Amino acid sequence: MHAAFADGPEVDHRANGFEPTEMLRDFDYGEARRLPGGRTLREYSIVARDKEIEVAPGVSYPAWTYNGRVPGPTLRCTEGDRVRIRFTNASDHPHTIHFHGIHSALMDGMPGIGEAQGGGQIEKGESFDYEFDAEPFGTHLYHCHVSPLAAHIAKGLYGALIIDPRQGRPPADELVMVMNAFDTNFDSTNELYAVNTVGFHFQRHPIQVRRDELVRVHLVNVVEYDPINSFHLHGNFFDYYPTGTSMQPSELTDTVIQGQGQRGILEMRFPNPGRYMFHAHVTEFAELGWTGFFEVS
Amino acid sequence: MEAAEATAVRRSAPAWALGLLPVALLGIAVALLALLGGPGLGERNGVPVEEIAIERTELRPGLIELTIRNDGPDPVEIAQVSVNDAFIPFDGAGETARLGSRALTIGYPWIEGEAYEIVLLTSTGGTVETAIGAATETPDLDLGFFGLMALLGIYVGVIPVSIGMVWLPFVRRVGPGALRVLMAFTIGLLAFLGVDAVLEGIEIAGAGSQAFGGSALVLIGAALAYLGLAAVDAHMRARRRAARSAGAPGMHLALLIAVGIGLHNLGEGLAIGAAYAAGALALGTFLVVGFAIHNTTEGLAIVAPLAEERPPLRRLLLLGLLAGAPAVLGAWIGAAAFSTSVIALLLGVGAGAIVQVIVQIAPSIRDHAGRALTPQNVAGISAGIGVLYVTGLLISV
Secondary structure, eight states: OOOOOOOOOOHHHHHHHHHHHHHHTTTEOEEEETTTTTTEEEEEOOOOOEEEEEEETEEEEEEETTBBBBSSOOOEEEETOOOEEEEESSSOBBHHHHHHSSOOOOGOTTTSSSSTTTTTBBBOOOEEEEEEOOOOOEEEEEOOOSHHHHHHHTTTEEEEEEOOOTTTTOOOOOEEEEEEEEOOTTTSSEEEEESSSSSTTTHHHHHETTTTTTTEEEEEOOOOOEEEEEEEESOEEEEETTTTOOSOSSSSEEEEEEEEEEEEEEEOOOOOOOOEEOOOOOHHHHHTOOOEEEEEE | OOOHHHHHHHHHHHHHHHHHHHHHHHHHHHHHHHHTTOOOSSSSOSOOEEEEEEEEEEEETTEEEEEEEOOOOOOEEEEEHHHHHSSEEOOOOOOEEEOOEEEEEEEEEOTTTTTTTEEEETTTOOOOOOEEEEOOOOOOHHHHHHHHHHHHHHIIIIIIHHHHHTTTHHHHHEEEEEEHHHHHHHHHHHHHHHHHHHHHHHHHHHSSSSSSOOHHHHHHHHHHHHHHHHHHHHHHHHEEEEETOOOOOOHHHHHHHHHHHHHHHHHHHOOOOOOOOTOOOOOHHHHHHHHHHHHHHHHHHHHGGGGOOOOOOOEEEHHHHHHHHHHHHHHHHHTTOOHHHHHHHHHHHHHHHHHHHHHHHHGGOOTTTTOOOOOOHHHHHHHHHHHHHHHGGGGGG
């Protein structure tokens, strides 16, 4: 017996407008064009919108979304690219996008900084272009930075930002896993935990991977209200690259811990076929939704 | 003369119709409101109000069964259930209408004696929490169980009350002064039982569903029992007068006391049965002995008014059964755990009956000068309260 949701219909992914398995391999490279001098400019568009989503079968949640999904789109670019994100706030509340990376103060998505130049806190109906050079390479995240901060993040305004190194990485089956949680009764503790929003999704629908193929997981922790989260893999070990900022792994392990906002890259090959569980080794989270399987064939 | 009569008829004939006039107008007003869609009375603003009471928690091997009741104004849908921070598949998901109830069956390998925190997650993301203090299997409601409850009811109800009635010869021997003190003692006993029933009823009602009035049910039950017994009493007096029988006022009083104590013991049985069903009752000798001592004094209360009379043994036995046997019924009801609302109402009934009995007995403690609260009587009342207080300490379930 595993912890699980009640038997019955699953979350209505069509109504939600996103599906956890599809989000694993869904990368937004933006609209790329070559600038004079040979650099690449990537232009993205992100709209903040209030949206009721189903976070567990039968349980709705008044989320705030980037582009109608939680987590928001996985923005992907290469180290040194010029990145421009057109942000439009179509929500009823003020928001920003705060990117983890190296950029100017105006591009930091911080309320109170840059309002005179049209930046800072972006009010309802306003727009702003965030623009910066993609650096350093690694797996990063972005999120809203309006106060109350925990609520603005926990409501769904977050996503992954992947900056590939110039020289690239070995080819792999790449997966984005955003570890998130939902405080559905607004008591500052979470009722539901998941990877890519829907708890137990990968328990019902194991992630299909191929034997001996390199699997690269971009793991991001955005869980609010709980100080740490973790990832544990069964029947296998993985190379861990904290924040993905080095080409050398820091550790060969089967369990990593991430605090709020921490992220990293996990690389593994499955030598044996079969089903292998992965879950938070904060087991309370595991049984409240944060559990899944790899299916190796 | 005829004309005058006709006028009177015309005037009096529509009396019932006049009485119905406001009712008819109310009907028209409600119909109009419904037809017009209740202008200004549309959907309530704001998020749905979700109020769920857990009416019953039953534990079977590998299963936790909850009976929930929707106390709030809006339908509530239970979408998921977690036990000790783990989501668990369950049967019974779905919407519960206002005042409706629903059974949730959760497959869970619970362990004897351990504590569990159950969270029901609603469709809006709201949570309803309930706790199991120390898990123990809920007894099956089979014949053996009802037999056990009957035995328990006889132990704590019928036997002690009957033993207490053996004070009758003693009561006959003491003088009128001592008898008044005995009656005062009885009033003290009854007052304690009445207050105890009200407090217990309010406590139980407060913990359960509020949909049907909660603690108000205790007071409603008390008022109905008081009025009902008052009416029965008046009826019995009238019949005795009509039969011109010299009557037996003592027997009349003893009967009333027996009924009042019977209704009280119904409540006591409820408490025992409910506690046993919840596994909260250790059926130790100590408890049964405690109840026996506690309830023996009730037998004294019944025979106290019979000092001047020589009722046949059959009648005395009947009085004993009337006062003691409801404990059996109470234990059955309590163990089958009808809702907390029913239990609160029945405890209120017991309390109201007792107040009525006190009102009936009160005149018998007056001395030749008509004084009731003489030092001796006050001492008697206090002793009655004291005895039940002390013996009550033995039996808190």
